[in-house]
Amino acid sequence: MCSVGTPDNGETVYVIRRVYKTKPRTAREAATIVARIGELYHEAGRRSEVRVSFNGTTLPGETDIVFMEWTDDVIRSPYGRGEPSIAEAGELGARLRELTEDSWIEFYELLTPCLLYTSDAADEFCHV
Numbered sequence: 001m002c003s004v005g006t007p008d009n010g011e012t013v014y015v016i017r018r019v020y021k022t023k024p025r026t027a028r029e030a031a032t033i034v035a036r037i038g039e040l041y042h043e044a045g046r047r048s049e050v051r052v053s054f055n056g057t058t059l060p061g062e063t064d065i066v067f068m069e070w071t072d073d074v075i076r077s078p079y080g081r082g083e084p085s086i087a088e089a090g091e092l093g094a095r096l097r098e099l100t101e102d103s104w105i106e107f108y109e110l111l112t113p114c115l116l117y118t119s120d121a122a123d124e125f126c127h128v
Contacts, residue, residue, distance in 0.1 A: 013071055013110040020066040021102040027056040030099045031066045033092050038068055040089045048072060075107060 022030045031054035038050030047070050054066040109115075 013073060013112060014075055015069060015071055015108040015110050016075065017106040017108070018068040019104050019106065020068075020096070020100045022064045022066060022099050023101055024064055025056065026099040027054045027064050027066055030054070030096060033096045033099070034066055034068045037089050037092050037096070038070065040086050040092075044083070044086055046083070071110060 018034070020030055020034065031052050035050070035052040038047065038052065041047035042049055050068050050070045052066065052068050055061060055063050057063050
């Protein structure tokens with residue numbers, strides 16, 4: 001059983017989302033580049049597997065946008081570990097910057113079974 005307020009493994013899990021607002025009609029190309037960058041970081045052991053999604057112009061909602069999401073037990077920079085840069089990622093990043101108008105990063109805490117709120121008491125979490 002986990003402790004109150006922690007996931008089963010005793011650690012908080014974060015969802016990290018990079019968002020890219022792309023120039024008109026470039027979302028699919030940008031998403032392809034973002035997917036490859038995520039794959040390179042995953043192969044290097046610096047990131048869990050990533051999930052990439054996008055909306056060009058064919059779906060309702062905000063268009064010309066790309067999302068890359070992954071999970072981690074800590075929030076950290078992929079550059080701060082004293083590890084060498086990934087040359088291909090740098091080259092792809094240069095092309096990605098040409099396709100984007102803006103980008104930002106968002107952080108969320110993953111709702112794990114031990115963090116589920118129970119309606120029995122305002123300050124209790126479930127135990128699995």
